[in-house]
């Protein structure tokens with residue numbers, strides 16, 4: 240479940256009182272492991288996501304940042320000129336050792352009972368933070384740069400692409416079974432601009448990672464991706480993450496049966512009464528069943544966890560979500576009878592469904 244650990248959990252909030260700096264919580268091996276395991280201990284999901292952030296690798300290639308309580312991520316020195324680019328250097332993976340160490344420990348902690356999941360931000364999405372200096376509603380600085388300083392923006396995106404590809408490989412070599420690429424803000428671009436300013440860089444990451452780690456499933460997620468599904472498939476990833484604005488059956492029809500889909504229950508639905516949550520999950524799964532047929536789904540799911548449907552929310556768990564609603568989501572997911580019929584818990588191949 241996206242944003243599986245974090246502020247909606249009371250144990251996390253309590254730990255955050257003791258360690259008030261987000262960077263400390265997400266850059267100290269013991270704390271990363273402890274926080275990543277909080278939802279595992281509470282809900283026993285099929286995947287344990289390392290507690291980290293898409294911005295975590297930035298200081299390792301020359302871009303310091305902080306996460307402030309109200310403002311969220313803040314980049315003190317945004318990159319907006321050729322001169323600013325000079326701070327960038329190749330990624331120093333030694334500075335991210337806490338990520339590698341945590342993944343190794345998480346693999347030991349969960350054994351064969353769950354997949355361990357890593358993640359990165361896509362170059363465009365990371366660039367929005369580096370250029371805008373933090374979170375933005377309009378993306379106007381970076382979007383105007385596409386027209387006023389295309390060479391500069393291309394240099395930045397190329398640098399990020401190299402760094403992120405190396406970081407993905409590092410996570411896989413440290414034990415991640417699967418990597419999700421968050422192009423969370425790719426959906427802010429018109430699709431033809433995404434093809435120019437985001438897709439080629441994701442393509443390059445997929446190519447590089449597939450050469451080194453051909454067995455590792457890659458998931459691609461864009462927030463607001465209704466206009467992008469076919470284009471996302473063109474990157475060569477193994478799984479497309481749908482947000483909740485796309486009907487699951489439409490998504491499957493548009494993407495075909497030769498690729499896996501993740502998603503896509505509306506995260507806000509977890510604020511509803513439990514029976515309503517059950518219905519939403521069923522309609523997400525059964526919509527898919529109706530579209531491609533039950534037998535076909537079983538066949539697709541059973542192919543070693545890289546094809547089929549990974550039941551998930553359409554984006555992260557929202558702050559304030561009741562924990563019993565999250566528990567209910569996992570209970571309902573586990574209750575589907577296809578789960579018990581599918582033999583995708585082969586040795587060394589944790590179940591990636593749900």
Ligand SMILES: O=C(O)CCc1c2[nH]c(c1CC(=O)O)Cc1[nH]c(c(CC(=O)O)c1CCC(=O)O)Cc1[nH]c(c(CC(=O)O)c1CCC(=O)O)Cc1[nH]c(c(CCC(=O)O)c1CC(=O)O)C2
Nearest residue numbers: 241242243244245246261288291292293311312374421423
């Ligand atoms: O999400 C917020 O509102 C907080 C600010 C924010 C952060 N990163 C950010 C943003 C969004 C923005 O403002 O641009 C920037 C950020 N981090 C992330 C994404 C990708 C996405 O969710 O679409 C994004 C961009 C898009 C987005 O936030 O929707 C990814 C992320 N951050 C984080 C996690 C890990 C987790 O939650 O389990 C994960 C995802 C792992 C996964 O789902 O597989 C952790 C994180 N980062 C952050 C926080 C809040 C700070 C705290 O706990 O003290 C937290 C903890 C939490 O969400 O409860 C900081």
